[in-house]
Amino acid sequence: MAISLNKNSSVSLSKEAGGSGLTRIALGVGWDMAPAKGFFAKLSGGNESIDLDASCLVFDGGGNIVDVVWFQKLTSDDGSIRHSGDNLTGEGDGDDETIMIDLTRLPSNVETLVLTVTSFRGQTFDKVANAFGRVIDLATNRELARYDISESGSYTGLILASLKRSGGEWIYKALGERAQGVHVQQLADQSRSLI
Structure with a gap:
């Protein structure tokens, strides 16, 4: 059973994988539209879609960004992401x-990966429901950790979680830090301050 994380809590993915030699993982993000409310929702016929984008900032030990993987660059330079x-x-x-x-x-030289989610069209997270981030061990297809985002609000970006190399282990930390930005580069400085 996966560990359910709260904001700022962390877990060793290596230990959660049961010492099976964690080699390949997936960071999954999901969301739904919050139900539309009020008079204008009835006039517009209900909900509009929301375009959230999951992205990964890749940092070295000095806090420098060495790569970014997002919807406009689907593969890291070295092919590992x-x-x-x-x-x-x-x-x-x-x-x-x-x-x-x-x-x-x-x-x-890669020490930390930061997973972010941004609203491409600038819609705020108060229009989002059932949002989550999770980690899956791809060797066993087992969910290792999950972070349900229950906070809504008028922000357009979320620094969801970090994955940090620590003494031969990988530590996944739920960050849940609100941000403003419609693409990952706008969250880079705030993400760096959290690692």
Whole structure:
């Protein structure tokens, strides 16, 4: 059973994988539209779709960005990180966007990965429901950790979680830090301050 995380809590993914030699993981993100309310919702016929984008900032030990994987760059320079592609609506069950990481291929200078979610059209997270981030061990297809985002609000970006190399282990930390920005580069400085 996966560990359910709260904001600022963390877990060793290596231990959660049961010592099976964690090699490949997926960071999945999912969301739904919050139900439209009020008079204008009835006039417009209900909900409009929301385009959230999952992205991954790749940092070295000095806090420098060495790569960014997002909907406009689906594969890292070294090929170790791959994005599933842009989901424009969030419709359907399960993960809406996924970032797959081959931990064995990450360069040795990579110390931290930061997962962000931004609203491409500038819609705020008060229009989002049932949002979550999770980590799956791709060797066993087992969910290792999950972070349900229950906070809504008038922000357009979320620094969701970090994945940090620590003494031969990978530590996943739920950050849940609100941000303003419609693409990942606008969250870079705030993300750096959290690692």
